[in-house]
Amino acid sequence: MEQFIQQLVNGISLGSIYALIALGYTMVYGIVKLINFAHGDVFMVGAFIGFYSITFFHLGLFPALLISMTACAIFGVLIERIAYKPLRNATRIAALITAIGVSLFIEYGTIYIRGAQPEAYPSGIAPLKSIEIFGVKISGQSLLILAVSFFLMIVLQFIVHKTKIGKAMRAVSHDMDAAKLMGINVNNTISATFAIGSALAGAAGVIFGMYYTKIEPLMGIIPGLKAFVAAVLGGIGIIPGAMAGGLLLGVIEALVSAAGFSLWRDGVAFVVLILILIFRPAGLFGKNVREKV
Amino acid sequence: MRKKKAAGILASLLLAAGVMAGCSSSTSGGGDKASDKGGDILIGANLELSGGVASYGQSIKEGIDLAFEEINKEGIDGKKLKLVPFDNKSEAPEAINGATKLISQDKVTAIIGAATSGNTKAQIEIAGSNKIPLLTPTGTAEDVTFKDGKLNDYVFRTCFIDPFQGTVAANFAINELKAKKAAIFIDSASDYSKGLAASFKELFTKEGGQIVKEEAYVAKDTDFHAQLTNIKGAAPDFVFVPGYYEEVGLIVKQARELGIKAPMMGADGWDSPKLIELAGKDALNNTFITNHYSSGDSDPKVQEFVKAFKAKYKDKSPDAFNALGYDSAYFIADAIKRAGSTDTEKIQKALAETDGLELVTGKMKLDDKHNPIKSAVILEYKDGEQVFKTKVNP
Numbered sequence: 001m002e003q004f005i006q007q008l009v010n011g012i013s014l015g016s017i018y019a020l021i022a023l024g025y026t027m028v029y030g031i032v033k034l035i036n037f038a039h040g041d042v043f044m045v046g047a048f049i050g051f052y053s054i055t056f057f058h059l060g061l062f063p064a065l066l067i068s069m070t071a072c073a074i075f076g077v078l079i080e081r082i083a084y085k086p087l088r089n090a091t092r093i094a095a096l097i098t099a100i101g102v103s104l105f106i107e108y109g110t111i112y113i114r115g116a117q118p119e120a121y122p123s124g125i126a127p128l129k130s131i132e133i134f135g136v137k138i139s140g141q142s143l144l145i146l147a148v149s150f151f152l153m154i155v156l157q158f159i160v161h162k163t164k165i166g167k168a169m170r171a172v173s174h175d176m177d178a179a180k181l182m183g184i185n186v187n188n189t190i191s192a193t194f195a196i197g198s199a200l201a202g203a204a205g206v207i208f209g210m211y212y213t214k215i216e217p218l219m220g221i222i223p224g225l226k227a228f229v230a231a232v233l234g235g236i237g238i239i240p241g242a243m244a245g246g247l248l249l250g251v252i253e254a255l256v257s258a259a260g261f262s263l264w265r266d267g268v269a270f271v272v273l274i275l276i277l278i279f280r281p282a283g284l285f286g287k288n289v290r291e292k293v
Numbered sequence: 294m295r296k297k298k299a300a301g302i303l304a305s306l307l308l309a310a311g312v313m314a315g316c317s318s319s320t321s322g323g324g325d326k327a328s329d330k331g332g333d334i335l336i337g338a339n340l341e342l343s344g345g346v347a348s349y350g351q352s353i354k355e356g357i358d359l360a361f362e363e364i365n366k367e368g369i370d371g372k373k374l375k376l377v378p379f380d381n382k383s384e385a386p387e388a389i390n391g392a393t394k395l396i397s398q399d400k401v402t403a404i405i406g407a408a409t410s411g412n413t414k415a416q417i418e419i420a421g422s423n424k425i426p427l428l429t430p431t432g433t434a435e436d437v438t439f440k441d442g443k444l445n446d447y448v449f450r451t452c453f454i455d456p457f458q459g460t461v462a463a464n465f466a467i468n469e470l471k472a473k474k475a476a477i478f479i480d481s482a483s484d485y486s487k488g489l490a491a492s493f494k495e496l497f498t499k500e501g502g503q504i505v506k507e508e509a510y511v512a513k514d515t516d517f518h519a520q521l522t523n524i525k526g527a528a529p530d531f532v533f534v535p536g537y538y539e540e541v542g543l544i545v546k547q548a549r550e551l552g553i554k555a556p557m558m559g560a561d562g563w564d565s566p567k568l569i570e571l572a573g574k575d576a577l578n579n580t581f582i583t584n585h586y587s588s589g590d591s592d593p594k595v596q597e598f599v600k601a602f603k604a605k606y607k608d609k610s611p612d613a614f615n616a617l618g619y620d621s622a623y624f625i626a627d628a629i630k631r632a633g634s635t636d637t638e639k640i641q642k643a644l645a646e647t648d649g650l651e652l653v654t655g656k657m658k659l660d661d662k663h664n665p666i667k668s669a670v671i672l673e674y675k676d677g678e679q680v681f682k683t684k685v686n687p
Contacts, residue, residue, distance in 0.1 A: 003526040010518035120570035257519030
């Protein structure tokens with residue numbers, strides 16, 4: 001029993017990382033209807049920026065987090081302006097393929113610049129004690145990650161539903177041309193979307209580095225794909241859905257490993273993706289309505 | 294091909310008879326090569342000097358350079374050893390090119406390299422058909438020298454093979470740590486890891502120990518909490534993790550976070566400064582590895598080498614690759630001395646008959662599969678430093 005609860009805790013810790021990445025994924029999709037496969041790589045770049053701010057400039061965790069988020073926001077906007085904007089009126093598949101290209105470009109560009117060797121986040125930047133309840137160990141860092149994920153989810157929900165820029169985002173998402181006619185600056189709105197989404201990826205990168213220690217140029221691929229699964233699981237485009245999808249996926253993976261099938265863990269994650277696409281394509285939180293005409 | 298071989302043998306016979314050689318330069322077969330460069334014996338080094346595992350190749354070359362310097366003070370029968378380096382860029386096709394170039398253009402007497410088993414295997418065919426001894430300092434895979442029941446006559450190695458480390462670890466766990474219930478956590482994508490685990494398991498259970506849990510991961514994973522929780526549930530008093538440092542660092546860290554206090558042990562795959570950064574000093578306490586050599590070994594032979602190495606390379610402390618490169622040079626020099634000529638067939642025979650050669654990485658004897666039988670060292674991590682624990686003889 002104790003072991004089972006420990007596995008649940010493991011799953012939630014892992015899931016909150018997925019959720020953190022999935023938030024940015026789902027937000028960009030929700031507004032621009034583009035699956036930004038480069039999201040996992042912005043996450044990687046964020047991890048490295050955080051790493052260098054901590055080791056070279058001797059900054060603490062929170063300044064590093066802020067620098068990483070700002071740099072990633074700018075990076076995200078650049079990616080959008082250079083790679084995606086020219087394709088805004090092209091077919092969806094063209095944009096998707098470009099996203100994969102951007103992803104590979106960032107991965108191997110990073111390897112070209114600094115090599116493929118991994119880097120270790122310095123320990124002790126966030127000296128959090130782990131707590132033990134009835135023999136179950138919960139690390140302070142995983143609690144922090146969970147809290148940060150929830151906090152960002154609420155902030156995001158607030159931005160999208162309560163602010164002016166959020167209103168513009170929703171309008172663009174509904175109908176880009178009509179939004180333009182209503183005097184909304186579509187370009188700026190989309191840039192803002194990418195900036196926020198990429199800043200979230202940057203934050204996730206730093207937190208990932210702090211929790212798992214090891215960062216390397218290809219670290220974004222698997223968490224990126226898992227976050228994509230999480231976003232689809234919760235209903236892509238729906239912010240609370242990404243949170244729930246991430247946590248659920250983490251718990252599923254932990255339980256698969258707990259049952260002794262650790263080598264099947266990644267496979268199961270993608271089986272979940274296939275099942276959800278077959279039986280409930282809109283995701284757990286999605287509604288099967290609103291086909292735009 | 295047959296014609297070339299015949300010419301090669303003829304050439305070597307001519308030399309053995311003391312006839313002035315020089316006529317062998319048109320052949321690429323096994324024969325005397327020394328005549329080309331005014332009495333120097335050319336030894337090729339087909340190493341990973343750049344690319345993915347460049348640090349292996351560079352370290353080995355440093356070791357060889359030092360050894361050649363020492364050997365050449367006296368020379369071998371009045372001749373000097375000369376190294377012809379080739380950079381195989383850590384790629385198997387380049388390793389093949391390198392072997393071809395070293396044998397047919399440079400006409401080397403023997404080749405040292407490559408560092409990895411894969412790049413060594415790529416050269417076996419060429420070395421064998423040209424009868425040039427090929428000596429890998431660090432290729433530990435079993436099938437480098439012996440494959441499908443057949444011995445690769447011209448292939449040798451200076452290091453011990455993978456399964457041996459598993460056996461040493463099992464012995465150490467039972468006799469020194471008094472372990473009875475072991476858990477094994479392997480990298481299921483690596484033959485190295487699986488090979489070590491299998492030999493560990495065999496000996497550990499034979500000696501009355503019990504394997505209470507076997508878990509697996511895949512290289513590049515970052516989250517091991519779930520498997521480690523299962524291991525913790527089985528309450529082992531010893532955990533064997535024969536993986537590479539990139540994952541092992543995280544495994545050790547996460548295991549300690551989950552409250553696994555049992556000693557953990559691995560093999561030479563752990564040996565990297567990165568391991569200490571990844572796992573953290575505290576988490577690494579009470580972990581052990583088996584390795585080829587330790588600079589902390591008090592053996593006078595080792596200390597002499599460490600001193601000479603530090604003098605040549607600006608106070609750098611030699612690692613296992615340096616030591617094995619150094620030993621490879623002495624291994625081949627010893628064989629050339631005993632063969633009494635640069636006839637590659639005689640050198641091959643001398644290499645195979647090596648017995649009791651004192652090297653930095655232990656006293657060496659070859660078994661009939663061309664695998665060295667020699668000692669391993671066990672190191673313990675204490676506050677982020679490798680501390681020499683003990684030396685285990687086979």
